[in-house]
Amino acid sequence: MNTSTILDATSGVASDSADAASSEQRIAIIGMGAMGRRVVSSLRAGPFGRIAIAGLDPYADANALKVDLDVDLFANLDDLMAWAPTVVVECAGHTAVEGVVAQCLERGVDAIVASVGALSSDELRARLHQAQEIGGSELIVVSGAIGGLDALSAARGSGIESVRYVGRKPPRAWSGTPADGEFDLAAIDKPTVIFDGTAAESARLYPKNANVTAAVAIAGIGFDKTHVTMMADPSVNKNVHEVEAKGPFGQLNIRLENNPLPDNPKTSWLAALSIEDAILRRLQHVI
Numbered sequence: 001m002n003t004s005t006i007l008d009a010t011s012g013v014a015s016d017s018a019d020a021a022s023s024e025q026r027i028a029i030i031g032m033g034a035m036g037r038r039v040v041s042s043l044r045a046g047p048f049g050r051i052a053i054a055g056l057d058p059y060a061d062a063n064a065l066k067v068d069l070d071v072d073l074f075a076n077l078d079d080l081m082a083w084a085p086t087v088v089v090e091c092a093g094h095t096a097v098e099g100v101v102a103q104c105l106e107r108g109v110d111a112i113v114a115s116v117g118a119l120s121s122d123e124l125r126a127r128l129h130q131a132q133e134i135g136g137s138e139l140i141v142v143s144g145a146i147g148g149l150d151a152l153s154a155a156r157g158s159g160i161e162s163v164r165y166v167g168r169k170p171p172r173a174w175s176g177t178p179a180d181g182e183f184d185l186a187a188i189d190k191p192t193v194i195f196d197g198t199a200a201e202s203a204r205l206y207p208k209n210a211n212v213t214a215a216v217a218i219a220g221i222g223f224d225k226t227h228v229t230m231m232a233d234p235s236v237n238k239n240v241h242e243v244e245a246k247g248p249f250g251q252l253n254i255r256l257e258n259n260p261l262p263d264n265p266k267t268s269w270l271a272a273l274s275i276e277d278a279i280l281r282r283l284q285h286v287i
């Protein structure tokens with residue numbers, strides 16, 4: 001990383017923060033990987049014209065971010081907070097939700113979170129709840145790679161009897177997970193169940209695949225009651241998510257076949273679009 005263009009609290013950008021922030025929308029992106037960069041590109045092409053965008057990512061190339069996306073990279077969270085962001089957007093992974101998002105909320109800055117799987121921890125959910133109360137801020141959880149969660153959430157009013165999630169990915173997409181070793185992934189030639197249990201267990205064993213199941217559990221009947229089946233399926237070439245819920249309200253069926261982001265085949269494009277949508281809603285609320 002070239003540190004020459006990384007900003008600190010003594011730079012020009014940070015020093016005029018308070019006054020400028022009152023009239024300007026400022027988006028802070030935590031994690032400038034495939035999703036973070038995609039979100040910035042879309043914002044730059046979107047309806048709000050020039051929005052100030054800064055990043056926090058210890059592994060990112062500050063010069064490339066400035067040249068390619070006009071994003072200023074900050075060296076640490078204190079300096080980013082001094083820049084007075086309107087909203088912070090986490091696109092970094094579960095550890096950033098624990099380490100960065102809670103601090104932003106405590107300091108009164110709303111946070112949009114992509115790594116929803118981190119919220120499978122009761123302890124972290126309680127900490128984030130407390131941080132919102134301290135800061136008078138709001139945690140915004142996106143639906144990410146799944147959708148229709150507003151209907152699932154509304155159905156709770158009638159009492160939901162069951163929620164079942166089935167996720168299918170090509171066998172190679174499970175490499176680097178506990179299924180890799182337990183199964184000969186390269187030899188799988190028919191749909192094969194690699195996990196069957198609760199959303200709580202799947203988040204513990206498959207944390208990198210927990211974003212969708214966590215979003216479903218939070219919107220519906222919780223981590224212990226949501227049934228999760230994950231399959232290595234050679235007949236699919238996309239990530240396929242299916243949710244079925246039943247109750248006095250009727251029956252809900254959701255099915256999504258997600259294309260990946262070009263820069264990260266493990267991340268669904270829809271997840272980045274969901275973050276972009278949450279940012280636009282947040283900015284429209286402010287405007």
Ligand SMILES: NC(=O)c1ccc[n+]([C@@H]2O[C@H](COP(=O)([O-])OP(=O)(O)OC[C@H]3O[C@@H](n4cnc5c(N)ncnc54)[C@H](O)[C@@H]3O)[C@@H](O)[C@H]2O)c1
Pocket residue numbers: 030031032033034035036056057058059060091092093094095096099100114115116142143144145146211212264266267268271
């Ligand atoms: N909700 C969903 O449906 C959904 C779907 C896909 C991905 N995600 C989440 O989005 C995250 C980002 O996806 P991606 O494709 O951009 O991943 P990526 O690996 O391409 O990028 C992650 C970036 O975060 C940076 N980073 C890591 N830890 C950090 C920290 N503590 N502080 C700041 N930056 C940090 C890395 O350097 C990297 O540049 C994933 O980790 C995943 O948790 C959510």
